[in-house]
Amino acid sequence: MSASKLQALWNHPAGPKTIHFWAPTFKWGISIANIADFSKPPEKLSYPQQIAVTATGIIWSRYSTVITPKNWNLFSVNVAMAGTGLYQLGRKIRHDYLSDAEPAVAKE
């Protein structure tokens, strides 16, 4: 990779010196936090929070393809968010409604 190409990326208006790069990049932290929480017992998951994560992921996935220019970084991070949210929702619903365990809302 030539030095000028790297320089062009570095100085890009949506590049690593700008918030347009770091805000969408950090959004991956939400999906990473959710993946870390895959090992949490389903009683401790929050329906409102996982629904918010899933809904945001789906809506922003759609909108990142219709803005100008299309932002594939934003698209991919929101697809990941929707995916982790759906997985967590599935775990909690399966625990609360499809198994014999008692759905625990309060602390044990």
Add this chain to the structure above:
Amino acid sequence: MASFRAFLNSPVGPKTTHFWGPVANWGFVVAGLVDMQKPPEMISGNMTAAMCIYSALFMRFAWMVQPRNYLLLACHASNESVQLYQLSRWGRAQGYLSEKKDEASSQ
């Protein structure tokens, strides 16, 4: 009515994606407010800390993006407050914010 019509037709109005994306993000604020009523053992430290950093970054993003998006800014300012509060509840329940060391509960 004229200002309402101006809003409807504005570059960040409800006919544009710049409106509905931020509306979706208010879901995090609502979820946080609902979760404030629940016991702190249910709070995810990972997710809440990630939200605090995420909303701080997106407040800056909303300010710098063209066109400037005040709805997104308000949404993330609110979320920052809610998530910081939840983080403090989580930290207190974990024993990070208490004086007595033997009261620290393990996760």
